[in-house]
Amino acid sequence: MSFIESGTKLQSREKRSFPLKVPNDLTLALRANPKALATFNSFTPTRQKDYIYWINGEGDHTRLFTHRADVESFNLECLGRIKHPLHSFNTEYSGKESDIENFKKHAPIPGVIQLKKDALVMLRQNDMEGRWVNGSLGRVIKITDRRLEIQLDEGGTVDVEKEEFTLLNADGAPIAAAKNFPVSLAWAITIHKAQGTTLSKMSVDLSKAWEPGQAYVALSRVGGPGGLFVENWSKSAIFADPQVMHFHRSLVARRQ
Template structure:
């Protein structure tokens, strides 16, 4: 459904996603990525175990754990405009080399699609590294930044850890069309609204 929990930080999002998925009935399927160094001269310096341990923003994890019924987010443009970075889907079937899922947001909502494993190469590491994995992450919860452009019917915002950049709170609160569809959790009934004054001048 077009519902989501938003949080400012990746750690909070990951914790929420794992907690929610654990409450869904069904078998947990684990997909392990194939991680490799593309420059042969660097192989000895970066063992596979180290590559597997890397948690890279915007990348799927080495151990991707999913259940049927799980909500996932596409991390790459696979088949624009149908399957784009930021598309949310509900998992229908988990196969060894394909994930079948139903799009749940945007003009293609309701369509069934198949997602393959693809090679992904980060550009901000000091070595050349490739991860072969399904380009998805759990998406019951999302970072506020990743939610930009999404329209939600119901939105929960976890602000136990405050927003940390300009406009984040506005982005989070504007994902829904009416105040009654917005629910906010804070640690002390107040939160910070980060605004860069120079941006308003």
């Protein structure tokens, strides 16, 4: 059976998966398979109140965008609605300046973490004690200079202290470090920085998808179809790398 003929499952980092009933070659599927189109359309609520819930930032879920500017704008908009005082925490960096600048582009935490009581945040590290995983969501209920108290969506309250993130070179040696609370505002996040996370609920804006495989990376962050809302999607947003497509066709040809 070829890859084109076989079904696929979107699988999270925690091995939870759900069938999309779409062949692995999503691009070909959406061009030729009405069932694939119907599947993706089913993740877009038709009722206005459901649509508003998913996109206005009032629910306990995260919106995934392709571009950082959209993420920053939406997070600040949602944070601005909260009437509590603003707290800012500067990330402390160490290492060569060139390595630090590179790390800033890829680190899971920003250069300045802005928080308010009741802010929706995402934990950006796995907890050594297993209390949360990278991608867990929660609400900030207390803020001090050394500690955050967070009410997790999964239940329970945890104390979170500042942690260090490191950038490794090709030999696995640390070349840069960033220290701050291991959280980020979670009303929105880029698809790129969502890699490695597991989300129970999320909405995905694919209107500006520009990289091959970007849609699949985004969709595979969620644990099940009940927690997924796809907004502003079109067939043009889902495409594969031409070299991958060529390799794929060569494998199919060998099987025939």
